[in-house]
Amino acid sequence: MTRQKTYLVISALGEDHPGIVNQLSRAVLEHGCNIEDSRMTVLGGEFAAILLVEGKWNTLAKIENTLPELERQLGMTIISKRTGERATNRSLLPYAVDVVSMDHPGIINNLAGFFADRKINIEDMATSTYAAAHTGTPMFSVHMTVGIPADIHIAGLREEFMDYCDGLNLDAVLEPLKG
Template sequence: MNEYAVTVIGHDRPGIIADVAEILARLGLNVTDSTMTRLRGHFAMTLVCSGPPVAEEIEAALEPLTADRTLLVTVRGVMEEPVHEPTGSHHIITLHGADQLGIVATLARTVAEAGGNITDLTTRLSGALYVVVAEVDAADPAALEVALSSAAQHLGVEVTLRPADADLL
């Protein structure tokens, strides 16, 4: 079984997800992981899928979606992910404050240096207010909280760290 990362970016319009998902299903590809969002009128999606086709078949099937040049589609083979033991507990970081250059860079470096791993990150600019929500695996939440407090003071923003609620299925 082959595994691929399919990315789609471009101008948003209704039906992009349906178009891509239907093509992948017709090819016999199972979507095993995905993330999709709309950013200021632009669409971004990454899907990890598995199935029998080769990358060239997938690219050819998706090519009609790029004909009007408003979407860019890429297909890349991905290696099987090694099984990793959890490196810490799952937490949520929220940050809000005045927009300024370097907020994401500072936050990401702070988490990395504290031994944490960002597993999801979302940012939004609302007027002059910048908001970040990040999911992290924290090996030492207390140390991460101290590091985040220092970074927040340096940036002049508010930051909170809280344990993530378990997903209920």
């Protein structure tokens, strides 16, 4: 009989400086827990981290109790929430979506609306802006992973998505997630 894993999601946000990842990961390790998944990045001058920490209920409690002191030491806002294992839905097909266009407001909202209207879950998303080579034009790119219900006709969805993106002047790709 396998035991149900217990998790703590930790979110930390604060002014970026060297050593943040070291201190966060040390706190997890010192309490006998493991970081199973994470996202960390610098946004503007702020460092943002989301960690999925796995451990026994009592070791997770010890981490929870140390968070106020860690928050003070790092000068960050840290929140946490207990969670369980993610329910796997075998009827969802993982697809990658990549979109590039000239930067303008509303791109994310338009893409999110397209998928929400079709009951397609956005599971992961990363966006960035950059200057186009040679011209310096402000560009925007988004990469997301979506879970497409198995009963949706993929060819029809792809055609509908490409037409939608063409109408918004977005260069887009929708393809099965590799690996």
